[in-house]
Amino acid sequence: MAYNTKNFQKQGGAEWVVGGVLQVTGKQVPASGTQAAHITNETHCAGSAPASAEYNDLVDKFNALVAAVQGVGITAAS
Secondary structure, three states, rough: OOOOOEEEEEEOOOOOOEEEOOOOOOOOOEOOEEEEEEOOOOOOOOOOOOOOOOHHHHHHHHHHHHHHHHHHHOOOOO
16 A cells, blocks of 8 residues: 655755645744744724725735734744
8 A cells, every 4th residue: 555645855855845734833934044023013094084995804804914924933923
């Protein structure tokens, strides 16, 4: 019986193939040994004219993305 894996290191070791789920347990993925800088959350428009619902939805999605990358340690939390 053969065993086929979705996740493997290619010959030579310079490349990994992840066909399944990549779970990072150390909660930090550094680039060249350094964690990326903090990304500030975007705020909703506070101007005289209310922002569109589409804009506010985009701000909410961006802030959720920032929280996600901070949560796994890709960027600093503050």
